[in-house]
Amino acid sequence: MNNLIRAEFYKLERNPAFWALVFSVTGLSTLLHFLILTEWWYMSGTPFYQAGLVELNGLSPFITPLFFNLLVGTLAAYSIATEFSRNGVIRNQIMSGNQRNHIFLSKFTVFSLGSFFIVIVIPMVTALILATFFGNEHLLTVSQALFIARSYGLFFLHFLCFTGMVLFIAILSEDSGRTILFTLLLSVVMFAIEKLVTTPFIKFLYEQTFFYQMSNAFNHSLSSGEIAKSIVVGIVSLLIILGCGMFMFKKKEFH
Amino acid sequence: MNEYVIRTKQLTKTFKSGFTLNDINISIKKGEIYGLIGENGAGKSTLLRLITGLAFPTSGEIERFGSTKPNMIANAQKRMGAIIENPALFPHLTAYENLEVHRLQKGIPGRDCIERTLKLVGLKHTGKKKVKNFSLGMRQRLGLAIALLSDPELLILDEPTNGLDPSGIVEMRELILKLNREKGLTVLISSHILSELYQLATRFSFIHKGKLLEELSKKELDERCRKHIRIKVDNPARGATVLERSLATDDFEVLSDGTIKLYRYLDDVRTVSRILTENGLIIEHLSLNGDSLESYYTNLIGGNKD
Numbered sequence: 001m002n003n004l005i006r007a008e009f010y011k012l013e014r015n016p017a018f019w020a021l022v023f024s025v026t027g028l029s030t031l032l033h034f035l036i037l038t039e040w041w042y043m044s045g046t047p048f049y050q051a052g053l054v055e056l057n058g059l060s061p062f063i064t065p066l067f068f069n070l071l072v073g074t075l076a077a078y079s080i081a082t083e084f085s086r087n088g089v090i091r092n093q094i095m096s097g098n099q100r101n102h103i104f105l106s107k108f109t110v111f112s113l114g115s116f117f118i119v120i121v122i123p124m125v126t127a128l129i130l131a132t133f134f135g136n137e138h139l140l141t142v143s144q145a146l147f148i149a150r151s152y153g154l155f156f157l158h159f160l161c162f163t164g165m166v167l168f169i170a171i172l173s174e175d176s177g178r179t180i181l182f183t184l185l186l187s188v189v190m191f192a193i194e195k196l197v198t199t200p201f202i203k204f205l206y207e208q209t210f211f212y213q214m215s216n217a218f219n220h221s222l223s224s225g226e227i228a229k230s231i232v233v234g235i236v237s238l239l240i241i242l243g244c245g246m247f248m249f250k251k252k253e254f255h
Numbered sequence: 256m257n258e259y260v261i262r263t264k265q266l267t268k269t270f271k272s273g274f275t276l277n278d279i280n281i282s283i284k285k286g287e288i289y290g291l292i293g294e295n296g297a298g299k300s301t302l303l304r305l306i307t308g309l310a311f312p313t314s315g316e317i318e319r320f321g322s323t324k325p326n327m328i329a330n331a332q333k334r335m336g337a338i339i340e341n342p343a344l345f346p347h348l349t350a351y352e353n354l355e356v357h358r359l360q361k362g363i364p365g366r367d368c369i370e371r372t373l374k375l376v377g378l379k380h381t382g383k384k385k386v387k388n389f390s391l392g393m394r395q396r397l398g399l400a401i402a403l404l405s406d407p408e409l410l411i412l413d414e415p416t417n418g419l420d421p422s423g424i425v426e427m428r429e430l431i432l433k434l435n436r437e438k439g440l441t442v443l444i445s446s447h448i449l450s451e452l453y454q455l456a457t458r459f460s461f462i463h464k465g466k467l468l469e470e471l472s473k474k475e476l477d478e479r480c481r482k483h484i485r486i487k488v489d490n491p492a493r494g495a496t497v498l499e500r501s502l503a504t505d506d507f508e509v510l511s512d513g514t515i516k517l518y519r520y521l522d523d524v525r526t527v528s529r530i531l532t533e534n535g536l537i538i539e540h541l542s543l544n545g546d547s548l549e550s551y552y553t554n555l556i557g558g559n560k561d
Contacts, residue, residue, distance in 0.1 A: 003359055003361070003362035007359035007360035010355060010359055011345070011356055014348055016347055088343045089343040089344070089345060090343075091309055091343050092343045092401060094308065094309055095309065096333075096360045097330065097331075097332035097333030097361065098329060253311060
């Protein structure tokens with residue numbers, strides 16, 4: 001599987017869509033943080049605002065599913081779905097003599113790390129660099145650092161579920177356009193359930209999903225029980241999504 | 256050691272569309288160039304996808320390198336190289352980079368194999384040219400390079416000359432023959448053009464509408480296509496004796512149904528007829544036969560339209 005991961009990284013490093021996303025997110029994140037740090041733009045009510053970290057308010061869009069799914073969906077569309085549709089390179093991978101489970105997991109690993117880099121690392125690094133540049137080098141107190149570590153730790157776990165789901169959609173749809181469309185649709189449906197549905201039972205079900213837990217990860221006042229629940233939901237969801245993904249990939253026939 | 260690289264037994268694949276690849280039994284020996292002939296949509300690519308593990312049979316069995324176990328597919332795949340339909344390439348990468356991706360995913364140590372394979376297929380000097388700017392012939396050769404990268408024992412090529420110009424077809428053919436002769440590579444190659452495969456293959460199978468019509472060696476195919484006088488008489492044994500004694504030839508064969516195929520006197524059918532009659536034989540049928548490759552193929556599938 002090590003070979004497959006190396007091959008996936010090699011492809012990702014040379015993927016124009018990946019670099020387009022890296023440069024776009026770097027530019028956007030820099031601009032956002034610049035506007036916030038120079039007080040040209042004021043945001044309130046964000047998780048960072050509530051934690052007393054207004055300097056990091058520019059990170060808020062990058063933890064909003066409706067926004068970051070565009071980035072993750074685009075990366076999936078142009079790095080995974082195209083392998084099934086446009087040039088059929090997935091056939092070569094299947095015929096390379098590697099176990100299908102390993103192929104799936106290597107794709108998941110590299111795709112998740114690529115998405116993590118775009119959605120989490122770049123905004124965080126640009127935020128810290130700009131905050132330091134604008135004289136906020138002592139930005140984080142111990143409790144704030146713990147909040148960031150805990151929130152991003154939980155967010156990362158649920159983010160893995162999300163990338164697993166997007167990978168699942170990409171493999172199922174075998175088309176870049178449909179991958180972006182379906183992931184966007186999924187996020188819109190989840191957003192609608194969160195904001196519009198009032199039925200207690202559906203609310204209850206929604207709260208057991210990684211979508212809810214992903215938003216809840218940045219809740220400033222999470223109890224230990226809620227953190228544990230979030231971890232359990234994340235791990236169980238991840239196992240189910242990966243299990244389904246591997247099962248589907250193993251049964252899939254390639255044309 | 257197993258002399259067969261691939262064997263299929265009653266291999267069947269049914270699709271929702273209704274198309275069925277039905278009861279396919281083929282055997283490919285080590286070192287053979289095995290030609291799979293059929294019209295577009297006959298089921299050639301489906302059969303190749305089943306053999307390479309891209310699709311799964313509905314029933315029947317595939318023996319790859321002596322093993323029929325489904326969990327050994329990955330091992331068998333390591334010993335194969337294949338181009339199914341179009342060569343699968345990354346258009347934004349160079350030829351070298353495309354091979355590097357495949358080298359990594361196959362776990363081949365060292366990059367020497369890339370230079371060697373590029374040289375073998377004549378793409379060594381493509382440098383930084385992206386694959387999207389390659390001609391169709393170059394793409395086909397790069398596809399072949401990918402298939403050959405890991406020094407496979409079995410090379411599977413699905414219509415490898417599709418879209419190639421005449422010189423490209425000749426180049427591809429010579430390369431396949433060279434690999435077969437010099438490295439002892441077993442090749443399974445499909446095409447809908449029999450005359451093209453005839454110059455390459457040592458064994459043939461004909462597929463039509465998902466059914467295997469015939470599997471035969473090149474020698475057998477030559478025999479079938481050789482011009483002859485087809486004779487049916489009331490007493491085939493006596494007919495054979497008459498041909499030997501009166502026409503002084505042993506260049507004929509007696510088929511199991513009693514038909515005699517005479518390969519001499521092709522320009523003198525009347526003499527043959529006269530001699531047989533003079534020797535008291537009743538001629539039930541006498542005709543000049545013999546097909547070109549294409550007409551043989553057309554007749555074969557023509558007789559199996561349904």
